[in-house]
Amino acid sequence: MLQDVAVHPADTPTPDPLDPSAMRAQYRAEGLTEAELAPSPYDQFARWFKEAATSGLHEPNAMVVSTADAAGRPSSRTVLLKRFDEHGFVFFTNYGSRKGRDLAQNPYVSLLFPWHPLARQVIVTGTAARIGRDETAAYFRTRPxxxxxxxxxxxxxxxxxxxxxxxxxxxxxxxxxxxxxxxxAPPHWGGVRVVAQTVEFWQGRENRLHDRLRYEREGAGEGWSVVRLAP
Known part of the structure; x- marks a missing residue:
């Protein structure tokens, strides 16, 4: 016959603080609604970027840039955003680097802004192209x-x-x-502009019911539609 066994607190295993499966965080209660969104993803990004920068977040312009070579083999690295406007997101790199070579073969790119302390992410997909040498030289002169x-x-x-x-x-x-x-400015070094096709704004919510609102470019025009994604 099976007998009930009392489990005392002392018998409960202590969670391993280094075990990823035991790591838990409850995200913020306030969310993101369609009515709150700016007309364009660049305007909405400006809002969130300002909040990230003024919150004291370390390097809010740090983003993970993911590329793939001609064979589709991906690679990712952290790069600093240096400019953004309605024309796209700009960063600078050595054109002979791995990401530079990838983009020369395959212009499709993804950008991820991981603003963890705010329980936010911004995910951009689009195409990359080099900016003009005059723009590159002007920025290069501002560097230390x-x-x-x-x-x-x-x-x-x-x-x-x-x-x-x-x-x-x-x-x-x-x-x-x-x-x-x-x-x-080195001839092998310069700016890359990512023109967005989609921009997703991810806001962490309680119980993993996150808000995910994604702007999608409408055809070849400048208009945008917004879709809500399940978390």
Missing amino acids: HGSQLGAWASDQSTPVASRAELERAYDDLAARYPEGEQVP
Whole structure:
């Protein structure tokens, strides 16, 4: 005969703090409704970006950029957004880097802004293209001197023999272009603009019933429709 066994609190296993399956977070109660949305995803992004920036969130312009090569093999990395408007989202990179090579073969890209402290995400899908050299040069001049030299010193995504080799390349450039001297923008480095086809605004809600509202471009025009997605 089976007998009932009393389970005492002391007999209950203590959750492993390093076990991902035991990690739980309850998201915010306030949500996102269709009536609250701005007319365009870029306007709505501006609203959320301002809230992220003023909340004290570290690097609110940090985004995960996902690309795929000609064979469809994906790769992702964190990149800093440097500009956005109704024409798209702009970041800068070495065109010879892995993401630069991917985009030359396959222009489809995804951007993810993971604003975890606000229980928010913004997910952009679209196509990428290089911006003009004048735009690139204008931005390059605003970068700190050291970052300008770094763009020349680093052959991004290629193997390097040692840290010392990288630092030697930087030191050689620092001697050639001392502080205060104008550094030209590298021809292999520049901006990429992502023109959105869809932009999803994800707001975490209680009981995992999140709000997901996605703008979708209507045909080849400038209009947008909005669809609510199940969480």
